Amino acid sequence: MTATHSPVLTGPVEDYLKAIYDLERGAGPATTNEIALRLAISPASVSGMMRRLADLGLITHEPYRGVRLTEEGRRAALRTLRRHRILECYLTEVLGYSWDRVHDEAEQLEHAASEELVERMAAALGEPAHDPHGAPIPSRDGTVEEWTLRTLADASAGERVRVRQVMDKDAARLRYLAELGIRPGASVSVVDRAPFDGPITLLVGGAGAEVTRAVGPALAAQVFVEPLGAE
Amino acid sequence: MTATHSPVLTGPVEDYLKAIYDLERGAGPATTNEIALRLAISPASVSGMMRRLADLGLITHEPYRGVRLTEEGRRAALRTLRRHRILECYLTEVLGYSWDRVHDEAEQLEHAASEELVERMAAALGEPAHDPHGAPIPSRDGTVEEWTLRTLADASAGERVRVRQVMDKDAARLRYLAELGIRPGASVSVVDRAPFDGPITLLVGGAGAEVTRAVGPALAAQVFVEPLGAE
DNA sequence: AATTATGTTTAGGCAGCCCTAAATAACGCC
DNA sequence: GGCGTTATTTAGGGCTGCCTAAACATAATT
Numbered sequence: 001m002t003a004t005h006s007p008v009l010t011g012p013v014e015d016y017l018k019a020i021y022d023l024e025r026g027a028g029p030a031t032t033n034e035i036a037l038r039l040a041i042s043p044a045s046v047s048g049m050m051r052r053l054a055d056l057g058l059i060t061h062e063p064y065r066g067v068r069l070t071e072e073g074r075r076a077a078l079r080t081l082r083r084h085r086i087l088e089c090y091l092t093e094v095l096g097y098s099w100d101r102v103h104d105e106a107e108q109l110e111h112a113a114s115e116e117l118v119e120r121m122a123a124a125l126g127e128p129a130h131d132p133h134g135a136p137i138p139s140r141d142g143t144v145e146e147w148t149l150r151t152l153a154d155a156s157a158g159e160r161v162r163v164r165q166v167m168d169k170d171a172a173r174l175r176y177l178a179e180l181g182i183r184p185g186a187s188v189s190v191v192d193r194a195p196f197d198g199p200i201t202l203l204v205g206g207a208g209a210e211v212t213r214a215v216g217p218a219l220a221a222q223v224f225v226e227p228l229g230a231e
Numbered sequence: 232m233t234a235t236h237s238p239v240l241t242g243p244v245e246d247y248l249k250a251i252y253d254l255e256r257g258a259g260p261a262t263t264n265e266i267a268l269r270l271a272i273s274p275a276s277v278s279g280m281m282r283r284l285a286d287l288g289l290i291t292h293e294p295y296r297g298v299r300l301t302e303e304g305r306r307a308a309l310r311t312l313r314r315h316r317i318l319e320c321y322l323t324e325v326l327g328y329s330w331d332r333v334h335d336e337a338e339q340l341e342h343a344a345s346e347e348l349v350e351r352m353a354a355a356l357g358e359p360a361h362d363p364h365g366a367p368i369p370s371r372d373g374t375v376e377e378w379t380l381r382t383l384a385d386a387s388a389g390e391r392v393r394v395r396q397v398m399d400k401d402a403a404r405l406r407y408l409a410e411l412g413i414r415p416g417a418s419v420s421v422v423d424r425a426p427f428d429g430p431i432t433l434l435v436g437g438a439g440a441e442v443t444r445a446v447g448p449a450l451a452a453q454v455f456v457e458p459l460g461a462e
Numbered sequence: 463a464a465t466t467a468t469g470t471t472t473a474g475g476c477a478g479c480c481c482t483a484a485a486t487a488a489c490g491c492c
Numbered sequence: 493g494g495c496g497t498t499a500t501t502t503a504g505g506g507c508t509g510c511c512t513a514a515a516c517a518t519a520a521t522t
Contacts, residue, residue: 013508042511044513046470047471109344116336
């Protein structure tokens with residue numbers, strides 16, 4: 001029984017935990033450099049913070065080997081992630097934000113909004129399960145829907161897929177994807193894949209209202225999809 | 232033309248400016264001790280911060296005499312106050328917060344919420360003019376409805392008044408006032424004033440649905456009213 | 463196995479914002 | 493008009509969270 005209830009973490013600490021959580025999900029332990037890159041902070045500063053986080057019992061740190069969240073650190077990261085994603089939902093659905101602008105606003109608010117505020121927002125929205133970019137919202141008790149989806153860049157010609165999630169860091173990219181009709185829930189058929197990292201030709205939209213689009217592989221790699229039965 | 236647009240002030244700086252704005256409205260310049268008391272910070276720390284605020288051009292400081300906001304400081308204070316009060320409105324009217332709990336939540340959010348978010352909230356509410364406690368919301372261009380109201384403690388027996396605003400710092404007090412039916416907009420008749428700082432007997436509520444209540448002078452001094460024509 | 467490149471940590475600094483203790487100025491009183 | 497009280501400021505520190513430069517560990521190369 002490790003209770004140790006949220007001793008109120010600072011904004012920066014929450015940001016570090018979120019970054020580590022995310023990096024750890026891909027490869028193994030998160031490395032100093034990766035964290036520094038993601039948070040736009042010098043590696044030396046990250047090293048210093050790793051020390052503090054380890055002292056707080058939020059991570060375990062093997063020098064020169066990387067860091068891992070402890071159970072407590074994971075819980076804290078998921079709490080912040082839940083706040084962030086519910087805020088994103090609320091901003092788009094209730095306050096009319098476009099999906100390319102919610103990320104930055106939520107990034108600020110997530111450190112200031114109380115648990116209660118966020119839960120009231122979630123209730124007002126009917127306890128949403130995914131944020132506007134399709135990312136799953138962690139539950140109150142710290143569980144998350146953990147899938148490993150393929151990206152549109154991995155889909156082969158002739159395949160029919162449904163868009164599940166798009167990466168939300170870059171606003172311009174999100175605006176462009178919205179223009180193309182590529183958003184969570186949309187169905188997409190891969191018409192053709194040009195060789196040598198060439199463009200991927202798609203049919204976007206439901207039966208009857210399909211439009212032809214072409215995207216580069218870099219963009220396609222930002223779009224997570226699941227198979228939908230061959231065409 | 233002193234443009235110098237909001238160079239993004241820190242949370243603590245915004246808190247100091249709000250406190251100074253408030254104190255300056257009563258007596259003349261705000262003193263170090265008053266500010267320290269209100270922000271629950273040591274006077275020495277306030278002295279230090281006064282130096283910084285003066286360097287930033289937000290206040291003028293006459294050593295040992297007190298401080299005054301500059302025009303720029305006043306604008307910054309009013310911007311924060313506007314954010315705070317619109318947030319309070321939104322939390323009560325849309326998210327169902329009770330009026331004794333909005334203050335603290337808004338206090339946190341006001342430093343993180345963007346101008347845009349707050350304006351969207353204001354629009355959703357129909358551009359409210361007062362917060363849930365009756366305090367006027369500064370306009371976007373930095374003007375405020377500036378009244379000097381009397382308090383219920385100054386009203387004489389037989390007078391009929393309308394409640395305009397109640398002080399919002401203490402949650403328990405707000406809960407009690409709500410219980411008594413004393414909230415902005417309520418009409419109140421002063422039935423009797425006991426001497427020697429004794430209780431003030433009131434008839435609270437509109438014609439037909441009046442109830443008798445009694446309050447001490449300390450509480451009455453927290454309720455701002457305007458005359459409503461003799462009874 | 464030695465060298466080089468890369469990634470990480472330590473050392474030393476700085477700014478913001480807070481503290482306590484001590485010095486100093488202003489005020490009120492006799 | 494001096495004296496004590498009270499208010500204010502200065503001196504000296506601490507913690508968070510960032511920085512650069514330099515030292516060090518690990519991995520990659522030849």
